Amino acid sequence: DVKVTQSSRYLVKRTGEKVFLECVQDMDHENMFWYRQDPGLGLRLIYFSYDVKMKEKGDIPEGYSVSREKKERFSLILESASTNQTSMYLCASNNSGRGDSPLHFGNGTRLTVT
Amino acid sequence: DQQVKQNSPSLSVQEGRISILNCDYTNSMFDYFLWYKKYPAEGPTFLISISSIKDKNEDGRFTVFLNKSAKHLSLHIVPSQPGDSAVYFCAASPDPSNTGKLIFGQGTTLQVKP
Numbered sequence: 001d002v003k004v005t006q007s008s009r010y011l012v013k014r015t016g017e018k019v020f021l022e023c024v025q026d027m028d029h030e031n032m033f034w035y036r037q038d039p040g041l042g043l044r045l046i047y048f049s050y051d052v053k054m055k056e057k058g059d060i061p062e063g064y065s066v067s068r069e070k071k072e073r074f075s076l077i078l079e080s081a082s083t084n085q086t087s088m089y090l091c092a093s094n095n096s097g098r099g100d101s102p103l104h105f106g107n108g109t110r111l112t113v114t
Numbered sequence: 115d116q117q118v119k120q121n122s123p124s125l126s127v128q129e130g131r132i133s134i135l136n137c138d139y140t141n142s143m144f145d146y147f148l149w150y151k152k153y154p155a156e157g158p159t160f161l162i163s164i165s166s167i168k169d170k171n172e173d174g175r176f177t178v179f180l181n182k183s184a185k186h187l188s189l190h191i192v193p194s195q196p197g198d199s200a201v202y203f204c205a206a207s208p209d210p211s212n213t214g215k216l217i218f219g220q221g222t223t224l225q226v227k228p
Binding site: 033 | 118120123148150155156157158159160163203205214215216217218219220221
């Protein structure tokens with residue numbers, strides 16, 4: 001079974017802090033994604049990466065950056081956390097460019113910014 | 115601009131009856147549609163998909179119907195079971211270059227009552 005592991009289930013940070021969310025997948029997947037889930041808005045794509053050191057902006061990249069130095073690891077960085085970044089963050093991966101290749105999600109990180 | 119819409123935030127059905135979850139989209143270039151199920155404190159898991167060249171796909175109790183002229187798809191669960199209670203997300207593959215990213219709807223919370 002594919003496993004996508006997010007390093008923290010819950011995080012509480014203060015406004016202005018730099019925050020790192022880590023994600024590791026164990027199936028040698030090429031593509032990795034960061035989404036955030038908010039009530040009434042569904043899942044929105046922040047950034048994705050289709051290769052090591054490659055990244056592309058999703059629909060809501062403002063206030064975020066990413067890093068992919070190794071194939072299995074994809075990090076989401078909040079340069080200066082703000083209260084409107086309080087959310088559930090979901091990492092996902094898949095290994096094909098086919099449109100129906102399912103994304104495999106981690107269990108999420110619930111981030112609260114106070 | 116919400117390209118994939120689930121207009122019903124919640125649905126409640128009796129165990130053994132049919133559950134019908136609906137999804138509308140705006141972009142006629144979407145080539146695949148997928149449904150995901152999400153339990154609390156877990157990441158979404160893939161349920162079923164359909165190609166835009168088909169109008170029906172079935173997998174056990176789950177059937178997805180696609181009406182391209184109406185830009186509408188639906189997920190039917192028959193018979194519904196209490197374990198089906200979860201949030202269901204509709205998703206579409208928007209990218210002809212097939213980077214694997216998906217656009218998600220807002221989600222519908224299904225409650226199946228025993």
